[in-house]
Amino acid sequence: MKNYSRAYNRHKKQVKFLKRIKKWFIGSDRLGEKQYYIDLTLQGKNRTFLRTTSRPCNCEMCTYLKYKRVSKHKVIKDALKD
Numbered sequence: 001m002k003n004y005s006r007a008y009n010r011h012k013k014q015v016k017f018l019k020r021i022k023k024w025f026i027g028s029d030r031l032g033e034k035q036y037y038i039d040l041t042l043q044g045k046n047r048t049f050l051r052t053t054s055r056p057c058n059c060e061m062c063t064y065l066k067y068k069r070v071s072k073h074k075v076i077k078d079a080l081k082d
Helices: 006-024 031-043 072-081
Strands: none
Touching: 006 031
């Protein structure tokens, strides 16, 4: 059983939601327009899908930096060649 209170969980949910909103609207040029849409999203009138999804899309801005590695199947294929 977790030792967290419900209020703490709601707080962390709100913090994550704010992070997603800020990441989503990072490309906005004008500060006033950006803040306007952030306020609408917090009120639930705009971009409501950001509340339930951890990663809105698969673009480079929304995904974390992925590390480079050699495919497992390629290593096995190369080993069998020798």
